[in-house]
Amino acid sequence: MLGWIYQVPILMHPILGPATTKANAALAICMAAIATLLLSKQQEQPEKRAFSFYTRLLVFAISIIALATLSEIFFGLNLGIDQALAIDISAQINHTHPGRMGPNTAMALLAYSGSLLCASSGRKILQNVSAVLALLVLAIAAFALIGYLYDMPLFYRISRFTEMSITSAICVFSLTVGFLCLFTDKGPLAVLSQDTPPGYLARRLIPFGISLPLIFGWIIMRGEESGLYPIEFGVAILASAMSVLLTLSTYWITRVLSRADEVRKEAESLSAELKSAQLARQRMSEFYSTVSHELRTPFASIRAGLGILELSKNDLPPSITEVVKVSKQECDRLTNLINDFLDLSKIEAGSMQLQMGSCALEDLLIDAVSSIQYLAAEKNISISKRLEANCELICDGELIHQVLVNLLSNAIKFSPPESTVSLSAKCLESKVLFKIQDMGPGIPAESRSKMFSRFFRVRKDTEENQSGTGLGLAISKAIVDQHGGKIDFENAAEKGTTFWFELPSGQCTEG
Numbered sequence: 001m002l003g004w005i006y007q008v009p010i011l012m013h014p015i016l017g018p019a020t021t022k023a024n025a026a027l028a029i030c031m032a033a034i035a036t037l038l039l040s041k042q043q044e045q046p047e048k049r050a051f052s053f054y055t056r057l058l059v060f061a062i063s064i065i066a067l068a069t070l071s072e073i074f075f076g077l078n079l080g081i082d083q084a085l086a087i088d089i090s091a092q093i094n095h096t097h098p099g100r101m102g103p104n105t106a107m108a109l110l111a112y113s114g115s116l117l118c119a120s121s122g123r124k125i126l127q128n129v130s131a132v133l134a135l136l137v138l139a140i141a142a143f144a145l146i147g148y149l150y151d152m153p154l155f156y157r158i159s160r161f162t163e164m165s166i167t168s169a170i171c172v173f174s175l176t177v178g179f180l181c182l183f184t185d186k187g188p189l190a191v192l193s194q195d196t197p198p199g200y201l202a203r204r205l206i207p208f209g210i211s212l213p214l215i216f217g218w219i220i221m222r223g224e225e226s227g228l229y230p231i232e233f234g235v236a237i238l239a240s241a242m243s244v245l246l247t248l249s250t251y252w253i254t255r256v257l258s259r260a261d262e263v264r265k266e267a268e269s270l271s272a273e274l275k276s277a278q279l280a281r282q283r284m285s286e287f288y289s290t291v292s293h294e295l296r297t298p299f300a301s302i303r304a305g306l307g308i309l310e311l312s313k314n315d316l317p318p319s320i321t322e323v324v325k326v327s328k329q330e331c332d333r334l335t336n337l338i339n340d341f342l343d344l345s346k347i348e349a350g351s352m353q354l355q356m357g358s359c360a361l362e363d364l365l366i367d368a369v370s371s372i373q374y375l376a377a378e379k380n381i382s383i384s385k386r387l388e389a390n391c392e393l394i395c396d397g398e399l400i401h402q403v404l405v406n407l408l409s410n411a412i413k414f415s416p417p418e419s420t421v422s423l424s425a426k427c428l429e430s431k432v433l434f435k436i437q438d439m440g441p442g443i444p445a446e447s448r449s450k451m452f453s454r455f456f457r458v459r460k461d462t463e464e465n466q467s468g469t470g471l472g473l474a475i476s477k478a479i480v481d482q483h484g485g486k487i488d489f490e491n492a493a494e495k496g497t498t499f500w501f502e503l504p505s506g507q508c509t510e511g
């Protein structure tokens with residue numbers, strides 16, 4: 001465009017060739033490029049109607065230029081548009097219509113504008129028409145380029161009319177490739193963008209398939225023209241090179257496909273394994289519920305029997321009363337152990353379904369403290385409760401209650417009498433943080449990694465007399481993990497431990 005306006009030959013003829021890109025063609029190509037850019041914006045922001053309005057305006061202008069030129073060419077008219085923008089002083093002597101673009105350029109521009117119009121409509125059927133028109137434009141430009149490469153005027157010039165210039169061919173070709181790339185999810189390029197074996201093969205083979213024969217053909221033709229070898233030799237070399245390339249690419253395709261087949265088989269066998277693992281999990285959960293029932297029921301009866309015996313302790317000799325007392329304690333211990341073990345196994349087998357619901361943070365704290373108050377009272381320990389802003393938390397209330405009770409009972413168990421255990425909770429953005437702080441002996445650094453393992457107890461010997469199964473923390477961790485949260489602890493600088501757990505974002509709503 002600038003070349004025509006300021007009459008600068010190098011801009012009109014940037015690449016040596018017989019024809020210039022005419023001023024009208026240059027203007028139409030510029031408008032086509034802007035319209036393509038607007039179309040890409042329209043894809044990103046379909047709600048902005050201005051993009052589609054300006055795209056259509058440009059499409060209209062391009063089609064007017066192309067249609068007017070075609071009617072001049074085919075009906076022998078002179079509408080005065082050929083040199084309306086600039087005088088074509090570089091026209092060849094025998095050029096009857098200076099400044100007029102070739103019919104193939106005009107057809108390509110008309111098809112391109114049609115393609116843009118159909119694409120901007122957004123309707124599926126028109127999207128297909130758009131892709132066909134774009135492929136037509138691509139073919140016209142590619143023919144012209146091959147014509148220039150092989151010195152075949154038939155490919156870039158129709159009859160006695162002006163040819164499509166090499167610069168127009170390059171511009172139209174690259175513009176159309178860019179246009180097709182806008183629709184990699186549904187257009188003809190969809191297969192290229194797929195993350196599948198066919199997409200992988202197409203991305204690698206198509207560029208070679210297009211360029212290699214053209215390059216080989218060109219080299220061999222130039223060699224033959226400069227007398228290096230006779231034409232028969234050139235054709236034989238070309239045929240051999242093509243057959244070697246085809247064989248190599250067929251071999252490569254076979255390898256890629258067989259690799260893809262192996263991956264598919266691996267995936268199938270993994271999915272079969274996954275299914276059998278799920279089945280095993282389901283069987284395990286059925287087994288747990290049976291065992292749970294079978295063990296809990298007799299223990300409940302024994303416990304009830306021992307309770308009745310204890311009521312009539314005045315009628316029993318002191319030695320029997322002691323046996324009843326110890327048996328009852330052992331019975332409680334075993335029932336707790338069974339319950340803990342079954343809870344943990346259920347959680348780990350994935351058969352414990354979370355009953356998610358909305359719980360007020362304050363209620364969770366109050367319920368946990370009242371469940372554990374009797375333990376604290378035995379040691380004269382006071383529980384301080386601190387809530388920084390109440391909020392509604394989406395969680396399985398029963399299980400979170402169990403975690404709080406586990407951590408609080410540990411804190412009470414390991415704190416000295418007459419001390420204080422603090423329980424606090426706060427809502428941070430969209431997560432909730434609970435803290436349980438005690439004044440106990442703390443946890444030695446070497447035990448840190450094992451704290452949440454099953455049956456682990458820090459002070460095995462001294463804890464012999466303490467109630468507990470060594471499963472409480474493992475269960476608490478499993479519950480918090482199941483909620484997608486985190487649990488850990490820190491030793492205080494002087495004395496005591498702070499256990500904390502947080503439930504993740506998205507689960508806290510302002511109350």
Ligand code: ADP
Nearest residue numbers: 410411414440457458459468469470471472473
């Ligand atoms: P248990 O039922 O025995 O309390 P847990 O899994 O809850 O089982 O705890 C495991 C072990 O971790 C306890 O036996 C104890 O040694 C140690 N522990 C837990 N909480 C505390 C605490 N607050 N202070 C000191 N030690 C603790």
